[in-house]
Amino acid sequence: MITCGRYIRSILYLLLLISVQFGPHAVEGVWPLPQAFTSSPERYPVNSQDFYFVYGRQSAAQQGCSVLDTAFKRYFSLIFPDHNSGSPADRLSWTIYLVPFCVPDNLSISAGKASLNAETVWGAVRGLETFSQLVYQDDFGSYFVNKTEIDDFPRFQFRGILLDTSRHFLPVQAILKTLDAMAYSKFNVFHWHIVDDPSFPYQSSTFPDLSSKGAFHPMTHIYTQSDVRRVISYARLWGIRVLPEFDSPGHTTSWGKGQPGLLTPCYKGGTPSGTFGPVNPALPSTYRFMARLFKEVSSVFPDSYVHLGGDEVDFHCWRSNPDVRVFMQKMGFGGDFTKLESQAFVLQRTSLSVVEVWRAGCYLCEVRRVVKAGLRVILASPWYLDQPGPTHNWARYYTVWPLAFKGSEEQKKLVIGGEVCMWGEYVDATNLTPRLWPRASAVAERLWSDEKQTSSVDKAFPRLQDFRCKLLRRGIQAEPLYVGHCKHEYQVDYKHTDLF
DSSP states (O other), X not given: OOTTOSEEEEEEEEEOOSOOEEXXXXXXXXXXXXXXXXXXXXXXXXXXXXXXXXXXXXXXXXXXXXXXHHHHHHHHHHHOXXXXXXXXXXSOSEEEEEEXXXXXSEEEEOSSEEEEEEEEHHHHHHHHHHHHHHOEEOTTSOEEEEEEEXXXXXXXXXXXXXXXXXXXXXXXXHHHHHHHHHHHTTOOEEEEEEEOSSOOOBOOXXXXXXXXXXSSSTTTSOBOHHHXXXXXXXXXXXXXXXXXXXEESSSOHHHHHXXXXXXXXXXXXXXXXXXXXXXXXXXXXXXXXXXXXXXXXXXXXXXXXXXXXXXXXXXXXXHHOHHHHHHHHHHTOTTOHHHHHHHHHXXXXXXXXXXXXXXXXXXXXXXXXXXXXXXXXXXXXXXXXXXXXXXXXXXXXXXXXTTOSSOOHHHHTTEEEEEEEEOSTTXXXXXXXXXXXXXXXXXXXXXXXXTGGGOOHHHHHHHXXXXXXXXXXXXXXXXXXXXXXXXXXXXXXXXXXXXX
């Protein structure tokens, strides 16, 4: 919950009490590119000793708004990473006020002031990210910001990253570091593919055997309820939703280890083969189990949605099982196993109101088919980043046009966004970050920015290269885009070891 209220219409003022200077541009731009962005060589010094944020007296949000209080502290450190004094000096050069104001989201930095207008607390957080990217250091270590005018808003409301924590367990710290990088690129949904066939690391309070028997290790490779709360709380302060996925009725092998009778026994030649298939929709006990599990999940994860996967359900086992075939006849399904698959969603008491398109091939054909049915769409097909590749293939993910299908304007409005998918077959905490970044940032701009202004890979390259250097300075191990260097390279803490 947002302790400071859900919506604010606000303007943040930066009052400038120092001289105007002129100098060369030292910032290539903002990533992702704002909807409208104008900058000039006119620049203003910024001193960390004289800089802090202050709420305006008429602000709808005041001190005690946890989202903005935390954001102010966080962005002070991001703007001035080498600031080592305990607190800023008493005399102000820059002050930020937050007061009600009914205008579109925009950032304006001029000779006497800078103002950030935001309709919501989340808009204010995104605006602070934009401002943080505009502040730079010269070769002598002095900070500056150029005269700038920005009008901004996201093109798509859903901008997500999926992490798979079943095929390889990702420590909580690796997830939190990913949330940091997501916020820098203005992603706003963490799609947590928390369980799958290989392991069930989510520790259920209702069914503890699911993790104690289904996780890779019952103590070291699980996410406790406390871990989950920590991730959700951390993500909230960045303005990121946590959308859990409990993929079913397929991809549930690990579930069966801790819940006997849940999976369908497979048959061969009229007798059980000893193997098991998807969740068994023919048993009343399955319905009761699912109802109790998802009741717990909905209480642990506050988001309005739970992702059910529903993909890659192998019908062979269901087809071989005589009890399942009897159940299908009783339900009037005949031999149509797609109807049985739909029944598996019914047993989880869910309605299919948002569809994620993940199929390869003509994915826009699939998008068109779904929106013609009047359903909302999240596009994932072109943005699978789990396979390694040369970093310069970021252009492949950048030049995706989500609305390039034949359809009405109303149908195209049903495409609510997209997401990067980082599956875990070949990814764990050792290679997660460099495999994601900066390639995922290319997707971030596609989902945030105006398509016509961001159609050129050549024009985007210097901004992405500059942004990649910002990620390095912020502790994100983003891969290089090409030959070159950053002013502040990634710092690794090596411990001195005596060789003799």
